[in-house]
Each structure stands twice: as C-alpha cells, then as structure tokens.
Amino acid sequence: MDVRSQIAMTFHLDKCIGCHTCSISCKNIWTDRKGTEYMWWNNVETKPGTGYPTRWEDQTNYNGGWEMKDGKLQLKSTSRGKLVRNIFHNPSMPTMDDYYEPWTYKYQDLFDAPEGDDQPTARPISMVTGEYIDIEAGPNWDDDLSGSPVYAENDPNMEALSADVRKQMFEIQRLAFFYLPRMCNHCVNPACVASCPSGALYKRGEDGVVLINQKRCRAWRSCVAACPYKKVYFNWSTGKSEKCILCYPRLETKQPPACHHSCVGRIRYLGNLLYDASRIEEVASVPKDQLIAAQRSLILDPNDPEVIKAAKENGVPDGVIASAQESPVYRFVKDWKMAVPLHAEFRTLPMLFYVPPLSPVMSGSSGEITSNETEDLFHDIRQSRVPIQYLAEILGTGSTAPVEYALRKQFAVRMYRRHLTVGDVDAATADRALFEADCSREEAEAIYRLTSLAKYEDRFVIPPAQREQAIEMIKDPLEHKQSTGFGFTSPPMRV
Amino acid sequence: MTAAQEQNAELYFQTNCKPCHSIGQGRILGPDLKGVLDRQKREWLVEFIVDPNSKLDSDPYAQELMAATPGGAIRMIPVQGMTPLIANSLLDYIATQSGIANSEAQPVEERISFTAEQRELGLQYFTGVENLRNGAPACASCHTTVGLGGWGGGSLGPDLTQVLSRLGGLAGLGGWLASPASLTMQPVFKEHKLTPEEIDALVAYLENESASSVAAAPSITASFFGAGVIGAIALLALFGFLWKGRYTATRIPMVEKSKR
Numbered sequence: 001m002d003v004r005s006q007i008a009m010t011f012h013l014d015k016c017i018g019c020h021t022c023s024i025s026c027k028n029i030w031t032d033r034k035g036t037e038y039m040w041w042n043n044v045e046t047k048p049g050t051g052y053p054t055r056w057e058d059q060t061n062y063n064g065g066w067e068m069k070d071g072k073l074q075l076k077s078t079s080r081g082k083l084v085r086n087i088f089h090n091p092s093m094p095t096m097d098d099y100y101e102p103w104t105y106k107y108q109d110l111f112d113a114p115e116g117d118d119q120p121t122a123r124p125i126s127m128v129t130g131e132y133i134d135i136e137a138g139p140n141w142d143d144d145l146s147g148s149p150v151y152a153e154n155d156p157n158m159e160a161l162s163a164d165v166r167k168q169m170f171e172i173q174r175l176a177f178f179y180l181p182r183m184c185n186h187c188v189n190p191a192c193v194a195s196c197p198s199g200a201l202y203k204r205g206e207d208g209v210v211l212i213n214q215k216r217c218r219a220w221r222s223c224v225a226a227c228p229y230k231k232v233y234f235n236w237s238t239g240k241s242e243k244c245i246l247c248y249p250r251l252e253t254k255q256p257p258a259c260h261h262s263c264v265g266r267i268r269y270l271g272n273l274l275y276d277a278s279r280i281e282e283v284a285s286v287p288k289d290q291l292i293a294a295q296r297s298l299i300l301d302p303n304d305p306e307v308i309k310a311a312k313e314n315g316v317p318d319g320v321i322a323s324a325q326e327s328p329v330y331r332f333v334k335d336w337k338m339a340v341p342l343h344a345e346f347r348t349l350p351m352l353f354y355v356p357p358l359s360p361v362m363s364g365s366s367g368e369i370t371s372n373e374t375e376d377l378f379h380d381i382r383q384s385r386v387p388i389q390y391l392a393e394i395l396g397t398g399s400t401a402p403v404e405y406a407l408r409k410q411f412a413v414r415m416y417r418r419h420l421t422v423g424d425v426d427a428a429t430a431d432r433a434l435f436e437a438d439c440s441r442e443e444a445e446a447i448y449r450l451t452s453l454a455k456y457e458d459r460f461v462i463p464p465a466q467r468e469q470a471i472e473m474i475k476d477p478l479e480h481k482q483s484t485g486f487g488f489t490s491p492p493m494r495v
Numbered sequence: 496m497t498a499a500q501e502q503n504a505e506l507y508f509q510t511n512c513k514p515c516h517s518i519g520q521g522r523i524l525g526p527d528l529k530g531v532l533d534r535q536k537r538e539w540l541v542e543f544i545v546d547p548n549s550k551l552d553s554d555p556y557a558q559e560l561m562a563a564t565p566g567g568a569i570r571m572i573p574v575q576g577m578t579p580l581i582a583n584s585l586l587d588y589i590a591t592q593s594g595i596a597n598s599e600a601q602p603v604e605e606r607i608s609f610t611a612e613q614r615e616l617g618l619q620y621f622t623g624v625e626n627l628r629n630g631a632p633a634c635a636s637c638h639t640t641v642g643l644g645g646w647g648g649g650s651l652g653p654d655l656t657q658v659l660s661r662l663g664g665l666a667g668l669g670g671w672l673a674s675p676a677s678l679t680m681q682p683v684f685k686e687h688k689l690t691p692e693e694i695d696a697l698v699a700y701l702e703n704e705s706a707s708s709v710a711a712a713p714s715i716t717a718s719f720f721g722a723g724v725i726g727a728i729a730l731l732a733l734f735g736f737l738w739k740g741r742y743t744a745t746r747i748p749m750v751e752k753s754k755r
Contacts, residue, residue, distance in 0.1 A: 054746035061742045091741045098745045137746055150753040 002278040003300060003311040005320045005463060006188060006208035006351055007246060008271065009260070010332040010339045011181055012451060013357040014410060015267040018179035020044050020140070022259035022268075026183075029247070029258050035237025037102035037127040040139050041244040042183040042259045047386075047394065048155040048169070049142040049177070053098040056230040057343060057394075058156040063092040064228030065191050065346030066284060073285045073347065077225040078195050087197070092225040099233075100137045102127040128236070145177050152177075157393035165387050176385030178357040180394070181267070183259060184231040184244035185342065185350030186210050188275060188298070189284045192243070195226035200241075205473065206320075206466035207272065208351065209246045217241055228346035252465035260460060269454075271327030271461040272320060273351070274300045274311055284347045291344040292402050298349065299334055302327070315473075323463035328450055329353065336439075336447060338406040345397040356391050356403050358410055359384035381407045405438070409447065412437035416444045504588035507581065511574045514674035515667075518592045523670045524569055524662060526560060529593045537586060544582040547571040565663030572676045609699030617700025620693055622648070631687035634697070639712045640704045646719060647712045652679070654712055659705040668698050 026042040045051040059065060063077040077092045105122035113120030126133045142151035149170070152158075158166055168174055186203075190210050193201040200216035201223055203209070212223070212232070217240040223232040224241060232243045247257035255261065260268040275298050283294045300307045302324035311321050324330065332339035332355060339353035358381065381404070382388060388407070392400040412433040419430035434444055450458060471477065515524040531540065535556065543550045543557060550557040551570050561570060619625035622643065623633025634655070635648030641656045662668045672694045675684045689697070 050746075050749070054749065058745075061745060091738075093742075095744050097747060150750055154749050154753065 001276050001300075001307075001310040003274050003307060003314045003316060004208065004277045005206065005272045005311075005316055005324065006275055007186065007251065007463070008273045008327075008329040008333070008351040008353065010269040010329045010353045010355065012267040012269070012332075012355040013178060013180065014355060015265045015451070016044070016179040016181060016357070017265050018044055018046065018144070019264055021262050021264050022181055022183075025258040025262040026244075030245070031242075033235075033237075035235035036233070036242065038096065038099045038139075039233040039235075039242065041231070041233075041242075042181065043139055044179050044181045045140070046143050046145060046152075046177050047180050048152040048158060048390070049145070050151045050154050050156075051180075051182075052100075052139045053094040053230050054137075055098075055154065055156055056094075056228075059228060059346075061092065062094065062228070062230065063225060064230065065226075065348055066189070067347070068285060073281060075191055075195055075226055076228075077191075078222050083197055083222070087220060090221050090225050093221060094224075094230060096128070097137065100139050100141070101133060103133055103135055145175070157390055160393050160398065161387065161389055165389065169385075169387065169390070174385050176359050178359070178386060180342075180354075181259075182229065182231070182342070183352065184210060184246070185229060185348065185352040186244075186246060187348035187350045188277075189280050189347065189349040191226040191228060191346075191348050192223035192232050195222040196220070197222055204248075204470065206470040207251070207463065209248050209251075210243070211245055211248070212241055212243060214238075214240050214242075228343065228348060229350075251462055252467055254462050254465075256460040256462065266454065266459065269328040269332065269450075269459050271329045272324050272463045273327060273330055273333070274302050274307060274316070274321070274324050276300055280349065284349055288345050288397050289399050291347065291397050292340055295341060295344060295349055296334060296337070299330070301334070302330065315469075317464070317466060317469065319464040320466065323461055326461045328454070328459060328461060331446070331450060336409065336443065337402075338409055338447070340395045340402050340406065342395060343397070354395055355410070356395050356406050357386070358407060358414075359386045381411055408437040409439050412439050413444045413447050413451070416441065417448055504584045508585060508588055510674070512585070514670035515571075515676060518589060522563075522663065524564060524667045524676070525571060526563065528589050531593075532586060532590055537583075540586060541579050541582045543571075544574075544585065545577050545579055547573055565661055565667060569662075569676075572678060572681060609695070609702065613696045613699035614703050617696035617698070617703075618642070620697055621700055627687070627693055628690055629687040631684055631689060640701070641707045641709045641712045642704050643712065646715045650715075655701060656704050656707060656709065656711050659702055665698055665702065668701060669694055672697055 022042050023040055023044055027040065031037075031039045031041060040052065043052050051057065056062065056064075059076060065076055066073050067076050068074075077090075078086070103124045104127055106125050107122045110120050110122050123132055124135050125131065145152055152170070158169075161169075169176070186209055188208065190201070190203060193203055193210060197220050198216050198218040200213045200218070202211060202213065204211060219234070219239045219241070221234050221241060223243075224230075224234055226232075227243075232241050234240075235242050247255075247259075250257055250261075256268075256270050260270050279298055283291075283298045286294045302308070302311075302321060308321055312318070329339070333353050339355050341350045341353055344350070384407075388400045388404055391403045391407075392398055396403040412430075415425050415433040416430045419425040419427055431441075434441065439447075468477075512528075516526070516528050517523055519527065519529040521527050539556075543554075547557070547570065551561055561568065616625065620627060621634040621638075621640070623635055627633065635643065637649040637652035638655045639648035639650065640654065659665070659668055662671050672689055674688075675681055
C-alpha cells in the first residue's frame, strides 16, 4: 500500500445557480494577462450544451484521455511513435475558434467620435490581433440555452439518447437545463502529465496538485491535446502552457481556492483524501462500467488503523491524516456515494466529484393552463425533466445506476426534511424513501447539514501545508548554505 | 645577377607570369614581354608590376596596354607578395631571355589537335563528374555553357560558351587555366592547380563549345522560378491529400451543419 494524500473537491450541482462568480474570481486573479485572455481555468457550462471548448467531451477529434488498447492503458493522443511524427504539428488541438477569439470594445470611440447624427458605438476588437471582429462565439455562448438549438442539440452526450427522449427534452414545457462548473480535476492518473515530452508537468507529491513548470515547458502542447477536459491552455504570448494551479499559494496559507471561496451557492467542498497510489494503473484499466466503483475503492478510509499506519510509514504527516478524517469530500464520495467523477470513462481518475442535480418539478400544459403534472410536490426521479440517461452519459460512464443512487438519496433527504419541518409528508413515506435510497435517518441528517447548513470550516478542510517537507524530499535546503547567500535563483530579467 | 638569382627569377616567372605572358612567342593574354625594357622605363615597369591597379586606373600607357588585351578589358592582377626587388630581378630575367630567340616551349595551339575523348573528359571535369586531381572545384559550380543542357551550371561566374575568343584563343585559355588571373578565381585555384592533362581536356571541351552558333546559354531564372512554384503547389496538394482526414475545426462546421 502506497498511501498518499490528494486534495479533492466536490461540486454540488443541485445548488449551482450558474452565476459564473467562480469563473470571474479565477479570471481576475490568474488569467487577465497577455496571452491568457481566452483561458478560463474555471468555467461554467450549461447542460445540455457543447461547452468550452466546443464539444470538448467528444474525443473523436480532440483525442483526449486514456484508452484500453491491446489490454494496455494508453494515451489516445500520443505515444512515443506518434510524438516523433507529430512533434511540430499536433493534429488534435482545439483551434482558437473552438475556444473563442477573446475580444474587448473600442470604448475610446465613445469619447472621441466627432459630433454627428448617429450615436457613436464601441465596436468589438480582437484582444489577440487588435483588429475589428464579428463576435460569433464565446466561452459561454450557449449559456442558459441561448445558443439553442444549434448548441444544445450538438451536445455529445445527446448521441446516446433515443430520438424520442431527445425530442422530449426540447419540448418547451419540459425544456430544462443545469449548470456544470468545470476546472482542472487534478487527476490521479493525469493524461497531461503523461503526455509531456519535456517533463514539465508534474503532480505535487504532498497534495497531488497538477502543475506546469514554466521553465521546463517547451511549447510542444501535447498536454493540451492529451487532457480530455481541455483544461490545459497554451499561452500564445509566453509560448508556455498554463493550467489551474488550484490556487496553491492560497492553499498553503489555509485558504480555499478563489473559485471555491467566492461561490455564492456554496456548492463547492474541498478536502484531502488518502488513496493507494500503487493501484492507480489497475484501477484506471478496469472495464468502463466498473470505473466509478473502482475509483471509489482507490480512496482509503482515513479512520482505518491500517491505513493510518501505512500512511505514517509513507511519510504522510499526522496533520494531513487528521485533515483527511474531516474531509467533506470523503463523506460525499465514499460515505454517502453521492458524488461521482465527471466522465470517468476518460480514465484519468479525476479528483473532482459532482453531486448530480435534481431536476425541477415537472409541469405540463393542457390548453392554456400550465400546472404540475405530478400529484405531490415530489415526483418520481425517473421522470425528471433532465433524463437520468443524459446525466448518466456525463456522470455515470453511461450507466444510470450511480447517478440514480445519488439522486434517490437527495430525494429521500428532501422527503425526510419535509416531514420534519413542514409535516406534509408522513413519517412512513419519508422512511420508505430513505429505505429505498439506502439511507438512515442519521445519514440523512448529516447530508442535510453538510448540504444546507455547512459553514466555511465544514466546506473547506485544508490540510496543513507540507511544501518545505516536500522540497526536502528531493532537494537539500542546506546545500546552498554559505555558498550563494543573498541573490537570485535565476538571473534577473531586464525589461 | 647571380646564377642562383636567375634560377629563382625563372621559377617565379614560370609560376606567376607565364600563364599570360610569353617572351618572344607573341601575345597570350598579356603582351609579349620580349624587349619590354626597350619600350618603357624600368622605374615605371617596377611600379606597374608591384601595383598594377593604380597604373591601370590613371596611366595612359597602362590603359593602352589594357585596351590591347582580348576583349579590351583584362586587367593585370597584382601578384601577392610582389616587391620592387622581385620585380627588378624579373625584369633582369626578361632582359636576359629577350636575347635568346624562341627559348620557350611550343605554344598550346601548335601542340595538338584535340580528340573526342579529351572533349568528353573535359565535359566531365567541367561538370564535376570527374574530380579535379588537386581538389579544385568543378567549373560548373560557378559557370555554365550552352552544351551543358538542363538547367546548366552556375551563374555566379560568366558564361563560358565563347570564352575562347574572349581570352584570345587556345594559348590564352590554356594560360588562364594554368593560373586563373581574376580576383575571384586566383585565391581558389592557387592552392589547387589544374594539371596539364586537365587543362588540355578543358580547353578541348571549351573549344568545342565555342563552335556553337549560340553566344551564351539561355537564362534559366524564369523557368527555375516557374518550376519552384509548380513544385510547391504539387507538394501542397500531396500533403493535402495525405492528411486530408486531419482535424481542422469543430465549432464552425457544427454551426454550418445546423443552419442547413
């Protein structure tokens, strides 16, 4: 057993209101530099929709992630042979248009325009070329289905649905959508790290944050193609790739990442997990429908004395183990099995887990009257506006079981709380719902508390920073003592 | 003048002067030097030998000499390391030799008439198919002639189709090849001299070329450029075919398809 600690996240999609505050706080801190205008390390997508970059989930062109080929786990986009053939032209990369060409407006024209009969306008200009452009797409162009039918209909996850179900989804009364906030998953089996010819990408030993060494990056862009979530971006100004750094300077000072901190719906949870690194390849290689269960089995119980012993032997500090025991992510993923990874079939073992969203109450129209179709307030989740099969494509590797399990539990908790607070659901109905959802009253109470009442400290359990200890494992800090003294680790740059 | 000095002067004359000048056998490229001291003052001659360029630029007599060369524009090139002392001993040597009639070897013209094998060998030397023994570059690196065919040789140096008449016949051409006198060729060939067999073969080839009715090989600039353009288009078409399945874009085709 090779026990390591990994910072992991849970996003509770049922609480996401799609306000993009997370994206903006990230943008303001990290990507408002030259060359990063088009990057959204964190973005919020409307589902159904094609996302950002367009149709990122469809790997027929982008070739992201891993695949099982000849019984071996292999990168889809590259290999030693393909690398040589494509090193100067990687054919699987999104174009700028697939992201979007970033733009601003020529506001100065509003002030400088000579007096005339027409109102002056601020025309859009490209932030890359500075030329006037016609805006045809943006990073959230299909926000709230505004791009429909073009964008929603081209959602790659719709392809698995029957024509009937698809048609139903777009009937106006049934039209429903939900939001999918996305960021780097800081995967346990990251395709980007595996693909880099320069060895510039690495996974931090102490907490599993995936980072790019900006000095070693040689702009081959293999990571851009290899990441199935398209969360590595190429900075056209510096000629280096960049990605979400999970706000590690904040983490090291016990603050949650900016996107987590600013989330108004409080949908984001962060905490560390202990996992068995010796089983990564085995777990990433299981058949598609077992991937979610296998990934859950990779995560170890931080209260198990044997795990604690193995963790200590492996140099995991006591503070990190203690923090793992408090982790809200562990509760959602392992205890309650409510959170599932996004597109686990890409086999990168993502460490960001989503609680699938319940759909709105169903309604239907007869003549001019629109009303709830179901008798009581809570309808059968199988008849949700967003079909479970569709959620399963995104969060269940195509099988409905894990998604349905999570939805049923949320549904049962609602029934139970309704019974306690309003009382229009009787105890027998609530208990039956809990029984069907494999949930006890205590568990329902705990889920309710962590979902609805969770405080800052409950949502973000950040392990103590281990940077110094981690550095000491690969470098001797005393090596430079009495040798260089005050100075620079690299020559100062004159601009 | 001692015997040793005279021997040195003779050797010096053979290597540096003889390619273009004879003593008593008539003009090669430069004038026959027999009795040169009777035609011009010794001081003037010494100055001219040491630094021919300044005289050729200003002195009317020197310009007259240049006008008399084949083509009227061949300048005597400065011999590297020439000093007034060497120039004086050379003049002494010439004066001595002027007294002896026909002491030189037979001029090239009278030696042989060329065979077809020699002409063929000359072409091979010219194009570089056959290496020049002392490592000199092949003529075609810089020169071309009508007979080369295809895109011919190089265009850095002049076209050599009519070089025979420009250099005043076989003797002039042979002399030039023995010790090329231009500023460009001299440093290249000084260390890599052509052998007499090679010179004969090249002269044979160039004599044959000069019999051609065309004055110079046609300019290939346009056809070369045209071939480049066609080749580039052909390559692009090939790449386009080979990689026609490559990824180009996602969003634009998707939107276009939905509009239809």
